Amino acid sequence: MHEPGDASVIAPDLMRDERTSALADAWRSLLRNKLALFGAVILAAVVAMAVFSPWIAPYDPSLQIPWEGRRQPLTLFDSGRFVLLGTDQLGRDLLSRIVYASRVTLVVSFTAVAVSGLIGLIIGVIAGYLGSWVDAVCMRLVDIFLAFPFELLALSIVAVTGPSLSVVVVVIALRVWVVYARVVRGATLAAKEKDFVQAAVALGASELRVVLVHVLPNVVTPAIVIATLYVGRVILIESALSFLGVGVPGSTPTWGGILGDGRAYIDTAWWIAFFPGLAIMITVLGVNLVGDWVRDYLDPRIQA
């Protein structure tokens, strides 16, 4: 049994309270910020759209009815089929395709942000903590990747490997990791000088322990901020790659892909290109609003 006053009895509760109150604090801050709340609602709606696509989409997104192609929004066919956003060049229901396309966009974007975050976090911490020539090498590596014209680099990689979901993720990660690496390196440099890190080193803690226990928690915040600020950028990049025809291939539609296909019909059926673009813009706007709030809430000084 525990002695009265034993810290281990009290501490877990205290810690839980602190954590719930931090979450509650964040929640209250979000509720106060109307723009961020608006962004959060958009984001939640898009995520719901992706998760529940089969229930939300009125029709099968791949069902082609060629003689019902390129019909304008709000058309009611004799068959009873009603197309809110019109049909595409092959007579597929545009709304259903846009609903399903949210899946690829979200999966690719969040995976790419996570992958690049992990790479950037590791390289940033290593560069910042070890310093000297390791730092110099890592930072030149960052410069090299920044110098590449991103879209052309993506094209040249796809030219070699062919398009696939993993290639798209890797290509985006090649661009975005450098942003993390720079910010995390800066945060690591700052954390390294803190008294508690110096104390841990003086007490003989191993380097691995110092990095994992003392440095890492201090660089996670900027990494999270960059992640939220960059999801929007990544969605735009993914859409651009799909628009160019080097995005995720296959039967699943993507917003950029539908838009790219609709380009040829811009003079006769503007809606095919218009609505997927609108979906991209609304989603990115929602993400950016939330991202700005996360930055302001966690650390307003971080610049992406």
Next chain:
Amino acid sequence: MFRYIAGRCLQAVVVLVGIIAISFAILHLTGDPAALLLPESATEQDYQEIKSRMGFDRPLAEQFVQYMARAARLDFGVSYQQYRPAMTIVLERLPATFELAMVAFMIALLIALPVGILSATHRNTAVDYAAMSTALLGQSMPNFWLGLILILVFSLGLDLLPTSGRVSYGIEQRAVTGFYLFEGLFRLDWVLFADALKRVILPAVTAGLYSSARLTRLVRSSMLDVLSEDYVRTARAKGLSEGVVVNVHALKNAGIPLVTMAGIELGLLLGGTVVTETVFAWPGIGLLTIQALQNDDFPVIQAAVFLLALIFVVVNLVVDLLYAALDPRIRYA
């Protein structure tokens, strides 16, 4: 100063070597670079020939040295679509991309500077909110979508501006270089200039969308930083007009970080016009690369990637040296 310049140049060379190394790695990604450099119609004899001619049968380290030597001479092989050196083909397209990026850059600056300054001096007013909301919307909008909407409204709807191309048929013969817009301006050939300008507006707005939004936010935050400085208060206390305080004292100091950012932005614009060029059939490097991708013309793709990376490095080097000239603190740091 010399130390700084030398160090910065050395750094640029290191980055260039890295860029070549990554291009080399991409070429060898599948393990059979010879196949990449040949069209599908190539025979076994062609395959063996290119393998020995490009040295793909040699050890990898030796190949890398050779690749590096060729890259230094801008030799990325021969396009098998056109049977001409890949770099020559890419360089021919450079003026189109350069003009597009420059005009986009100018539009971005023309929007960002006044709007950003106005936002900062009228902080938390309706002007500020309107400007920042527009900037946020601009950063959220896919530019290829904006491009299509511009075509829909201004070309197809109002019939004011053309949908594609750089100059009207027959006009390009008036130009000696590929820089139609600049040549028209400097030779005072208004027919050429007006025609090229009319065609560059929509693509440039499209390409500069993201930069405009980002630079506007940046100008605002840089101005806000300096407006609270002591020397600004001193300038006001001296009784200088608000216009002089903002446009001379504050802007000059806010301008230093902006020069670096603007340089990076220009570099990004030069390498980031692929989507815009596709939308407007603008015959620049981006469109060339897309076409090369469709034809599996790999030498052209590699030459394009390298040239634009090289330009980015040079632009940034120049900007950094300019920055050092503007701000003595950098040189001696």
